[in-house]
Amino acid sequence: MPPPSEPLTPERILAATEEVLRRHGAAKANVVDVARALGVSHGSVYRHFATKAELRGAVTKRWLDRTTALLADVVAGSEAPTAKLRHWLSALFDAKRHKAGDDPELFATYTVLTTEQGGVVDAHIDELIGQLTVILQEGVAQGEFAIEDLPVTARALFEATAHFHDPVHAPEWSRPDAQGAFEAVVALVTRGIAARPA
Amino acid sequence: MPPPSEPLTPERILAATEEVLRRHGAAKANVVDVARALGVSHGSVYRHFATKAELRGAVTKRWLDRTTALLADVVAGSEAPTAKLRHWLSALFDAKRHKAGDDPELFATYTVLTTEQGGVVDAHIDELIGQLTVILQEGVAQGEFAIEDLPVTARALFEATAHFHDPVHAPEWSRPDAQGAFEAVVALVTRGIAARPA
DNA sequence: CGGATGACAGATTTCAATATCTGTCATCCG
């Protein structure tokens, strides 16, 4: 067992945990394996994360935050509000669909993680709805959207498109008509918030 | 074992199966118990249903058809299209919410059944979307709705409201803000199909 | 003779013994 060449940081532990999850799946990934991958005893891992659940929660947050960051770029862009909203929803659907389709095993692993880490997911969802709120706010300011209650509408938009981002619906994302169904829902909700021509 | 007082019909078998499912749950319900409840041998049950899966599928269909029938009354009513659409969506959400909330164990049982009986559920969904299509059709005819592709929009409406009828979202139906969230989504999609004032 | 029966084989589930894992902490090491 070679001594660790670098100091043991939460960051290194998270990277190793991701790797163990990728290799062994959610059910068989355990703390001892993570420690072994790092060349330390499992007691050392517990110095940085109080429980296995906390460790898994941190990895889950990391995974979700990658999508949040991706979408933040869309929010920060300079498109017109309607285009930006469509872009944001497409980017969300695309990101999820690719995660699910490109590596189904890994996606299944993270589906288990998100299911057990409800709080982390709730925070992630709140962040996404926050991004939506920003886009809607811009649209109202520029006269493209007519919205009474911004936070409520942002949440409604998110829930109305759940079919295309909630992992429980992942099996349906690979259907041939998924893209068409997505566009139909986007068209529906987009019209739902559009300001009527003055 | 008293001889059956009435002839053994699919109908009687289904009623007995429902009862066994209610008593024992989806995991422990078995064909022998159904037969015992009817006072016959399990071989006799297999004369009417080829497999256990077929029997469970038939019970599942029955359960789903009760909701379909309920909603058909709304479709057959004489409300104005927008009101009828809201009424139909409310009735669907209410029916599901009550099934889930009033008897959680039974709901869990049928959740297992619907999960394993994908085809039966798909047919049920197609029926519901058919009902939606009728309402939308009326709305277009009466000038309340502006819709390009009727079947596609009907499906989009159904998917946009999935949060409030898909059993995978049942845990969220008992949240205090569920009704408000529902109304927000309904408002959103209703505006999305409304004809613009001429 | 048409329909019900129950013994049966193979598939599935249950259960308890066994093995592994989580989380703690007294001890060790640089």
Added chain:
DNA sequence: CGGATGACAGATATTGAAATCTGTCATCCG
């Protein structure tokens, strides 16, 4: 002395032998 270690107790998961269930069919009964 701060951080790593690994032995340990209780919790959780695995395993395989035993029990139950599904689906068939030769036989029986009215």
